[in-house]
Amino acid sequence: MQxxxxxxxxxxxxxxxxxxxVLTSRGYNIDSLTVARTLDPTLSNMTIVVSVDSDSHDDxxxxxxxxxxxxxxxxxxxxxxxxxxxxxxLIKVTVSPDMRPALLKEADIFRxxxxxxxxxxxxxxxxxxxxxxxxLIGLLHNYGxxxxxxxxxxxxxxxxxxxHRHTFAKASRVRERDRxxxxx
Amino acid sequence: MSSLMSGxxxxxxxxxxxxxxxxxxxPGGVTLPIYDVLYDHPIRHVLVRHEENAVFAAEGYARTTxxxxxxxxxxxxGATNLVTGLVDALMDSxxxxxxxxxxxxxxIGRDAFQEADTFGITRAATKHNYLVKDIEELSQxxxxxxxxxxxxxxxxxxxxxxxxxxxxxxxxxPATEMKPLRxxxxxxxxxxxxxxxxxxxxxxxxxxxxxxxxxxxxxxxxEELREFVELLEAPLAHxxxxxxxxxxxxxxxxxxxxxxGSYAANMGVTxxxxxxxxxxxFDDRVTGRLDAFAPNAxxxxxxxxSAEINKNRRADVGVVGDVKRVLRKLNVRLRETKExxxxxxxxxxxxxxxxxxxxxxxxPFVDVYEENEIKxxxxxxxxxxxxxxxGIVAVDVGQHQMWAAQYIRFNHPRLWVNSGGLGAMGFGLxxxxxxxxxxxxxxxxxxxxxxGFMMSLPELATIASNKLPVKIIIMNNGWLGMVRQxxxxxxxxRYSSVSMDSFPNCELLAxxxxxxxxxxxxxxxxETGLQExxxxxxxxxxxxxxxxxxxxxxxxPSGGAVNEMILAPPKPVAVGD
Numbered sequence: 001m002q003x004x005x006x007x008x009x010x011x012x013x014x015x016x017x018x019x020x021x022v023l024t025s026r027g028y029n030i031d032s033l034t035v036a037r038t039l040d041p042t043l044s045n046m047t048i049v050v051s052v053d054s055d056s057h058d059d060x061x062x063x064x065x066x067x068x069x070x071x072x073x074x075x076x077x078x079x080x081x082x083x084x085x086x087x088x089x090l091i092k093v094t095v096s097p098d099m100r101p102a103l104l105k106e107a108d109i110f111r112x113x114x115x116x117x118x119x120x121x122x123x124x125x126x127x128x129x130x131x132x133x134x135x136l137i138g139l140l141h142n143y144g145x146x147x148x149x150x151x152x153x154x155x156x157x158x159x160x161x162x163x164h165r166h167t168f169a170k171a172s173r174v175r176e177r178d179r180x181x182x183x184x
Numbered sequence: 185m186s187s188l189m190s191g192x193x194x195x196x197x198x199x200x201x202x203x204x205x206x207x208x209x210x211p212g213g214v215t216l217p218i219y220d221v222l223y224d225h226p227i228r229h230v231l232v233r234h235e236e237n238a239v240f241a242a243e244g245y246a247r248t249t250x251x252x253x254x255x256x257x258x259x260x261x262g263a264t265n266l267v268t269g270l271v272d273a274l275m276d277s278x279x280x281x282x283x284x285x286x287x288x289x290x291x292i293g294r295d296a297f298q299e300a301d302t303f304g305i306t307r308a309a310t311k312h313n314y315l316v317k318d319i320e321e322l323s324q325x326x327x328x329x330x331x332x333x334x335x336x337x338x339x340x341x342x343x344x345x346x347x348x349x350x351x352x353x354x355x356x357x358p359a360t361e362m363k364p365l366r367x368x369x370x371x372x373x374x375x376x377x378x379x380x381x382x383x384x385x386x387x388x389x390x391x392x393x394x395x396x397x398x399x400x401x402x403x404x405x406x407e408e409l410r411e412f413v414e415l416l417e418a419p420l421a422h423x424x425x426x427x428x429x430x431x432x433x434x435x436x437x438x439x440x441x442x443x444x445g446s447y448a449a450n451m452g453v454t455x456x457x458x459x460x461x462x463x464x465x466f467d468d469r470v471t472g473r474l475d476a477f478a479p480n481a482x483x484x485x486x487x488x489x490s491a492e493i494n495k496n497r498r499a500d501v502g503v504v505g506d507v508k509r510v511l512r513k514l515n516v517r518l519r520e521t522k523e524x525x526x527x528x529x530x531x532x533x534x535x536x537x538x539x540x541x542x543x544x545x546x547x548p549f550v551d552v553y554e555e556n557e558i559k560x561x562x563x564x565x566x567x568x569x570x571x572x573x574x575g576i577v578a579v580d581v582g583q584h585q586m587w588a589a590q591y592i593r594f595n596h597p598r599l600w601v602n603s604g605g606l607g608a609m610g611f612g613l614x615x616x617x618x619x620x621x622x623x624x625x626x627x628x629x630x631x632x633x634x635x636g637f638m639m640s641l642p643e644l645a646t647i648a649s650n651k652l653p654v655k656i657i658i659m660n661n662g663w664l665g666m667v668r669q670x671x672x673x674x675x676x677x678r679y680s681s682v683s684m685d686s687f688p689n690c691e692l693l694a695x696x697x698x699x700x701x702x703x704x705x706x707x708x709x710x711e712t713g714l715q716e717x718x719x720x721x722x723x724x725x726x727x728x729x730x731x732x733x734x735x736x737x738x739x740x741p742s743g744g745a746v747n748e749m750i751l752a753p754p755k756p757v758a759v760g761d
Contacts, residue, residue, distance in 0.1 A: 009367070018307060057494055061495060065491050069367065070367050073367045
């Protein structure tokens with residue numbers, strides 16, 4: 001099964017390496033990983049899609065291993081939640097002159113925008129859930145050669161702001177109190 | 185308070201503020217500025233003869249004193265030589281701060297002389313690591329490094345510092361307050377609800393069995409553990425990391441459990457209905473085949489690292505917290521409820537204790553003695569008699585390590601020093617050095633196999649140079665004994681690359697380093713050698729030639745169930761049979 005995790009990490013050199021390192025050293029395969037800064041310049045957001053064995057407790061273990069990282073500030077497991085998930089793709093497709101209107105119509109159905117046009121090809125930009133992108137790409141193969149770049153998924157929990165912890169505690173089965181601050 | 189200082193001065197002041205009184209290290213090009221400050225600094229620097237041994241020595245110091253061990257190496261090869269020791273400390277949760285020099289900032293990424301990506305290489309070898317490029321951050325980072333190394337589950341933290349920082353100048357502001365680390369949270373205290381759940385679990389048990397590990401040592405929970413064991417009146421086995429947590433002479437102590445644990449320890453864990461894991465991680469050397477481990481038991485697992493709960497064995501009750509605090513709370517409730525809740529299974533518990541006691545009596549570790557040769561088990565028994573549960577014993581890795589764990593008693597925590605998780609050969613001698621520096625008044629043995637000794641041999645120079653009275657005992661069987669044992673049992677006696685021939689003459693070797701030593705071949709000579717070693721005020725190298733082909737038993741074959749132990753060598757078959 002695919003696990004969808006959203007992280008807030010310190011915006012410091014090496015933070016990405018640490019997260020990717022946990023995934024590889026524990027034997028997980030990363031399907032996609034996106035990272036970019038947030039409104040708070042000291043934090044970055046990461047969305048990770050990773051394949052885990054659904055029979056084991058891999059999902060829980062993975063979350064806990066990531067939580068151990070000192071640079072990881074927050075972990076939200078969005079796998080079983082109603083998160084908004086979006087992905088962006090840039091698709092270059094070769095197309096013969098007579099098929100160009102048909103292609104544009106179909107692109108329109110998927111709300112894909114033309115971002116570049118050349119005599120023998122179009123470049124489209126499309127966002128959406130992964131399945132929508134898959135469907136469009138499948139169709140475009142009927143027109144000609146397809147070249148494609150995808151961003152990987154980014155995800156955000158639904159509901160009011162600051163609801164992450166709730167989502168985290170519910171979805172990941174990792175008790176929130178495991179992460180209480182240090183008391184000495 | 186502030187004053188203008190060099191980065192190297194700031195580093196050493198910061199280390200001193202954290203309580204560092206000794207650094208194990210090896211200098212090099214980019215750490216020259218640090219060594220210039222060390223030249224007349226109150227912090228003592230011990231020059232080891234290989235950087236790997238700097239970490240091992242710092243570990244020996246940390247494991248026996250409970251303080252953070254500090255080691256230092258230069259950039260490139262110096263830093264990469266630390267890696268084995270860092271992983272060792274990571275596996276065994278030992279608090280270490282490692283300082284490495286890095287090439288000047290303008291050379292980073294240019295493949296400069298002695299440049300290595302220390303930050304990248306040690307990412308997976310440390311609990312956390314830093315690359316310091318800004319001198320203003322240095323004192324704060326050193327403060328954080330110590331905090332991370334010793335807080336929660338302890339571990340190694342590496343701080344890589346560019347030469348630019350080391351030679352730069354800045355105002356030194358002592359880091360007195362911890363800047364909150366927003367991603368580092370440790371849960372120390374369990375809540376009452378968890379304690380009550382655990383209490384129900386414990387009193388429901390008919391055959392409780394306690395399995396306690398290194399967490400007991402690192403959280404200094406020995407007293408609490410003893411009380412817990414006595415309140416619950418349950419048998420206890422230690423992992424190889426836990427030995428000394430409960431005194432070996434305590435009546436409830438069985439032995440080590442696992443691959444080379446005793447019959448009683450492994451049968452106990454197989455038959456228990458309530459397994460209490462305290463500061464343990466259900467390591468494969470303990471569990472054997474996981475689905476056959478404690479097959480009849482519900483599990484209560486206490487650990488400070490939530491990632492350990494449910495990692496290998498599903499816990500019926502998981503408690504995340506400092507095991508000392510958890511046991512304190514549990515002990516209060518156990519005492520309060522002993523007469524009420526604790527009474528109904530009392531007879532069943534007593535019968536269980538008797539059963540485990542019976543196993544222990546019927547299957548002790550074998551007591552072997554030969555007139556004309558030294559059995560390795562006999563050697564360990566003699567060391568045990570001399571130490572009497574009070575001496576520090578640092579061991580290397582292999583057969584001697586297992587025999588030492590089986591035969592030598594430890595009546596206090598922090599006496600037993602071994603590379604448990606990583607099994608790093610070459611650990612014993614430098615670890616004993618670090619232990620002796622930290623405990624000058626205690627008797628310190630380094631017990632090594634002939635293989636591991638050869639890996640750390642250059643440290644004889646460190647020992648000689650510091651006149652460090654470590655009693656080095658080589659259990660010499662002429663092989664990499666444990667590998668040979670596996671080749672004997674599982675590879676048809678095809679002894680492939682395990683002979684340790686051309687071993688040096690130890691009397692000459694010791695003399696070459698200017699220390700005393702001798703080789704012994706019989707129990708009589710062993711006695712003389714041991715007496716000489718103890719009488720000698722300085723270091724002593726005792727090479728003990730033992731029975732060549734002796735195997736460690738009991739043994740759970742790799743991947744086997746722990747109750748399917750090989751208990752003893754097969755009986756010899758007479759020729760003609």
